[in-house]
Amino acid sequence: NAGVMQNPRHLVRRRGQEARLRCSPMKGHSHVYWYRQLPEEGLKFMVYLQKENIIDESGMPKERFSAEFPKEGPSILRIQQVVRGDSAAYFCASSPPGDRGNSPLHFGNGTRLTVT
């Protein structure tokens, strides 16, 4: 059973470009979480999505960041007009339908975004 898959593993963008990060949840999972880890800091919650619904985006910056989890295909975290401060590791985790938060999160290997 494959785990949470994220791609790309590494992404380099120039300031002003767009970054698209993909996350395929574990098979059978319909809930996706995105976390950001800045260098030397802990993980920070960004957004929680279920298929076609954003449930909690309280950790998302108000501008330039958006997330989606369509009915088909991976979840996408999009960062428009990237700035150097967006350089971080972005981790995705998934959980099964009906999960009330009783099971631990299992993370993907992350996408390391570098903005030059």
Next chain:
Amino acid sequence: GQNIDQPTEMTATEGAIVQINCTYQTSGFNGLFWYQQHAGEAPTFLSYNVLDGLEEKGRFSSFLSRSKGYSYLLLKELQMKDSASYLCAVRDRGGGYNKLIFGAGTRLAVHP
């Protein structure tokens, strides 16, 4: 506010025991997790406490005191491969889902 504190760095000797402490002040509480993270890799789940007391899992144990807002992770018979960051995380009560609040992590270096 939400605050989770843990030491920034610790060192220990191979074969020894080390205890990593975590204190928390959060608006809600629905469990505390410990994760291990090697440099450049994903956090991996180690342990979970929701009731007071000690949970033991092989060489790793975790303790929780909800009244004191305190947890520790105990690593026994340290091995070189245990050199990693250890992240303490509290699950927010609201919503019934895994909105975790992480500490900054404790970087553990194990020496021969």
